[in-house]
Amino acid sequence: MTRGDGHNPPTLTEVAAAAGVGRATVARxxxxxxxxxxxxxxxxxxxxxxLGYAPNELAKSMTTGRTNTLGVVVADVGNPFFAGIxxxxxxxxxEGGYDxxxxxxxxxxxEEQRAVATLLGKQVDxxxxxxxxxxxxxxxxxxxxxxxxxxxxLVDRGLTAIQADTVVTNNRAVTAAAVGSLIERxxxxxxxxxxxxxxxxxxxxxxxxKVVDGTLWSDGERLLxxxxxxxxxxxxxxxxxxxxxxxxxxxxxxxxxxxxDLADPPTAVFATEADAMTGTLRALRRRGxxxxxxxxxxxxxxxxxxxxxxxxxxxxxxxxxxMGAAAAxxxxxxxxxxxxxxxxxxxxxxxxxxxxxxxx
Numbered sequence: 001m002t003r004g005d006g007h008n009p010p011t012l013t014e015v016a017a018a019a020g021v022g023r024a025t026v027a028r029x030x031x032x033x034x035x036x037x038x039x040x041x042x043x044x045x046x047x048x049x050x051l052g053y054a055p056n057e058l059a060k061s062m063t064t065g066r067t068n069t070l071g072v073v074v075a076d077v078g079n080p081f082f083a084g085i086x087x088x089x090x091x092x093x094x095e096g097g098y099d100x101x102x103x104x105x106x107x108x109x110x111e112e113q114r115a116v117a118t119l120l121g122k123q124v125d126x127x128x129x130x131x132x133x134x135x136x137x138x139x140x141x142x143x144x145x146x147x148x149x150x151x152x153x154l155v156d157r158g159l160t161a162i163q164a165d166t167v168v169t170n171n172r173a174v175t176a177a178a179v180g181s182l183i184e185r186x187x188x189x190x191x192x193x194x195x196x197x198x199x200x201x202x203x204x205x206x207x208x209x210k211v212v213d214g215t216l217w218s219d220g221e222r223l224l225x226x227x228x229x230x231x232x233x234x235x236x237x238x239x240x241x242x243x244x245x246x247x248x249x250x251x252x253x254x255x256x257x258x259x260x261d262l263a264d265p266p267t268a269v270f271a272t273e274a275d276a277m278t279g280t281l282r283a284l285r286r287r288g289x290x291x292x293x294x295x296x297x298x299x300x301x302x303x304x305x306x307x308x309x310x311x312x313x314x315x316x317x318x319x320x321x322x323m324g325a326a327a328a329x330x331x332x333x334x335x336x337x338x339x340x341x342x343x344x345x346x347x348x349x350x351x352x353x354x355x356x357x358x359x360x
Contacts, residue, residue, distance in 0.1 A: 010052060010053045012053075014051060015030075015044065015051055015053050018051060019040075019044045019047035019048075021040060026044050029041050029045065030044065030045075030048065030053075066335070067122070067123050068099065068125065069098060069099050069101055069123075069124045069125060070098050070101070070127070070328065070331060071100075071116075071124035071127040071128070072100050072103070073103050073119070073127065073129040073130065074086065074103075074104060074129075075104065075105055075106065075132060076106065077102060078104075081274075081318065082130065084323075085130070085155060085323050085324035086100075087320075087321050087324065088324030088325040088326075089128060089155075091325060092325040092326075093328045093332070096328065096332040098125070098328075101119060101122065103115035107132045107247075108132060111132075112132050112133075112141070116141045116142065116144075117141065120148060120150060124150065125150070125335045126150060126152070126334060126335050127142075127150060127152050127153070128152075128154075128155055128327045128331055129142070129155065130155050130156045131154065133157075133159060133161075134213065134214045134216065135157075135158060135212070135214075135216070135220060136160050136214065137159070137161060137214070139161045139162055142159075142161075142162050142164070143161075143162055151331050151335055152331075153166070153334070154166040154167070154168075155167050155323055155327040156217075156218055158344070159217070164342050165330040165331070165334065165342050165343050165345070166344045166345065167323050167326045167330065167347070168346055169319065169323065169346065169347050169348070169349045170346050170349055171218050171222050171225060171349070172221040172224050173225065174316050174348075174351060175226055176229045176232070177229075179226050179229035179270050180229045180233065181298075181353070182270070182296060182298065182357065183229060183230075183233045183235065185358070185360065187296060188235055188267070189238075189241065189266045189267050190226075190266055190267075190269070190270060191242075191243070191256060191266035191268070191269040191280075192241060192270050193270070193271050193272065193276045193280060194243050194247050194251075194276050195219070195223050195226075196212065197215065197219075197245070197247070198214065198215065201239050201242065202237075205227050205230070208223065208224065211244075219272070222300075223242070226270065240259070241259060241262075241266055243255035247273065247275065248275060250279065252271070252283075253283045256269060256279060257283045257287070260289070260295075266295065267296065267360055268296040268297070269295060269296070271299045271300060273301065274299065274301050274303065276299070277306075277313065280295075291311060291356050292355070292356050296356060297313065297314070297356045297357070298313075298315065298316070299313050300315065300316045301315065302316075302352060306354075312356065313354055313356045314351070314352065315351075315354070316349050317349060317351075317352050319348070323347060326345055326347070330345075
């Protein structure tokens with residue numbers, strides 16, 4: 001029978017008495033460590049169930065050295081892209097017996113550093129992070145986590161400063177394909193929103209490397225894909241068609257308005273995120289222009305509104321949940337002791353063609 005007072009939970013000592021074994025045996029059985037015979041294990045589990053015993057997770061972590069918790073650091077939990085990653089990550093973590101602690105950093109590196117310190121203080125077993133650092137930036141906070149035997153897995157954004165399992169999508173290739181599809185439909189003036197945020201935009205295609213090195217990996221890869229498509233079709237790079245503004249919808253609107261005011265304005269825009277796409281649409285509305293009759297648009301990341309709006313939007317759809325799941329499985333494998341070389345996993349995104357693109 002279960003304990004009857006309803007307020008004070010049964011103790012380890014009471015489970016031991018009910019099972020006719022010592023406290024150490026109960027601790028080993030419920031903690032999942034050490035050696036216990038199958039007969040004894042069944043007696044302990046039956047007694048624990050009968051009494052309604054729930055193990056103290058803090059005490060368990062002190063014994064096993066694990067908290068069965070993963071730390072997750074992303075830029076914005078409200079962003080549908082990161083929400084998709086978190087959904088896949090949480091599902092895979094549960095399957096592996098782990099809970100997750102999520103911290104949002106608003107794309108600020110100082111907040112990210114504090115977040116990692118907080119997670120290490122909470123003794124998470126591993127960290128999955130979409131870092132706000134540029135691809136070549138130093139990341140001592142992540143190196144510190146690795147020195148403390150806390151595995152780190154990068155998601156969406158690669159870094160050159162550390163050796164870590166990384167899960168991304170084929171940003172460069174899919175951007176080149178998307179922009180190439182615009183060119184094949186007759187577009188020669190194609191706006192790019194956003195390019196990496198920088199105070200020194202590239203003046204030509206040969207100058208791209210200095211911009212890419214200091215920016216987020218995913219942003220840089222998309223800019224490289226844009227340049228690849230232009231070069232493949234013999235189109236000259238024009239920095240006036242690349243926005244380097246802060247990644248907000250109002251900034252995207254202003255950037256596209258500036259492009260539309262050029263002597264030779266764009267006939268198409270490739271928008272690298274959802275806010276960039278809505279900002280582009282807002283800019284067209286302010287100028288009294290229509291999509292796709294006046295300006296064609298391809299966006300990044302699919303959503304229900306992209307499909308049902310008029311016109312329905314051509315987009316690059318990323319496998320967000322698969323990214324999160326792959327990152328969770330990678331960090332859990334490292335926690336379990338896998339010592340192979342860090343893997344750089346690239347998942348394929350898909351160009352979904354709808355009605356927001358027309359021929360010129």
